[in-house]
Amino acid sequence: MSCWPNILSDKSLEVVKNAGILLLQREIPDSVNIQVAKAAQSAGVSVILDAGGVESPIPPELVAVVDILSPNETELARLTNMPTEDFEQIKQAVGKCHNVGVKQVLVKLGAKGSALFTEGEEPIRQPIISAPKVIDTTGAGDTFTAAFAVALAEGKSQKECLKFAAAAASLCVQVKGAIPSMPERKSVLQLLHSN
Ligand SMILES: Nc1ncnc2c1ncn2[C@@H]1O[C@H](COP(=O)(O)OP(=O)(O)OP(=O)(O)O)[C@@H](O)[C@H]1O
Numbered sequence: 001m002s003c004w005p006n007i008l009s010d011k012s013l014e015v016v017k018n019a020g021i022l023l024l025q026r027e028i029p030d031s032v033n034i035q036v037a038k039a040a041q042s043a044g045v046s047v048i049l050d051a052g053g054v055e056s057p058i059p060p061e062l063v064a065v066v067d068i069l070s071p072n073e074t075e076l077a078r079l080t081n082m083p084t085e086d087f088e089q090i091k092q093a094v095g096k097c098h099n100v101g102v103k104q105v106l107v108k109l110g111a112k113g114s115a116l117f118t119e120g121e122e123p124i125r126q127p128i129i130s131a132p133k134v135i136d137t138t139g140a141g142d143t144f145t146a147a148f149a150v151a152l153a154e155g156k157s158q159k160e161c162l163k164f165a166a167a168a169a170s171l172c173v174q175v176k177g178a179i180p181s182m183p184e185r186k187s188v189l190q191l192l193h194s195n
């Protein structure tokens with residue numbers, strides 16, 4: 001029995017069940033995230049949780065249905081109560097996520113790039129795609145996670161997903177604001193072709 005209320009209608013959940021992928025973040029109430037993530041899981045739709053949003057611990061019932069958890073370094077430190085100052089410490093903290101059942105962790109490392117950790121495998125690191133001018137990094141994380149989700153839903157390899165996401169985030173930091181700075185696919189592909 002779940003202690004979380006069901007809020008969404010079956011009709012709304014159908015949308016989730018027919019999605020290519022489900023991307024959640026923590027500005028949405030946990031009760032809603034849990035309901036949609038369970039619906040996605042029941043339909044074989046992968047669930048990504050961006051750790052950004054409220055800072056409370058992630059309820060175990062949500063952790064149980066997440067395929068990929070995506071924190072930045074600060075969020076990873078807070079969620080695991082471990083330091084994340086260097087890559088070795090990040091690895092240790094990610095290990096704690098694996099121990100509670102999260103198989104994949106996609107860590108955003110700001111100007112140091114990103115890394116995808118899959119339990120039992122070597123992490124895949126992705127450096128940033130350098131931007132000629134960094135104007136505003138607001139929204140870079142959301143752009144990164146969203147672009148990664150798009151690429152994964154399209155069946156790209158993990159390495160390709162990381163590179164696609166890095167390209168989208170690199171374009172994002174070159175424009176002011178959070179929403180207007182999210183690039184279109186055309187620009188992301190152009191940048192990838194020139195790199
Ligand atoms: N200076 C930079 N130049 C190019 N790309 C960058 C730069 N800073 C960040 N990025 C890209 O953006 C991605 C996500 O950035 P970051 O780690 O800051 O996310 P975040 O802290 O979750 O951000 P947000 O504030 O949007 O939640 C990085 O993994 C990297 O690919």
Ligand SMILES: [Mg+2]
Binds near residue numbers: 052142
């Ligand atoms: Mg973020």
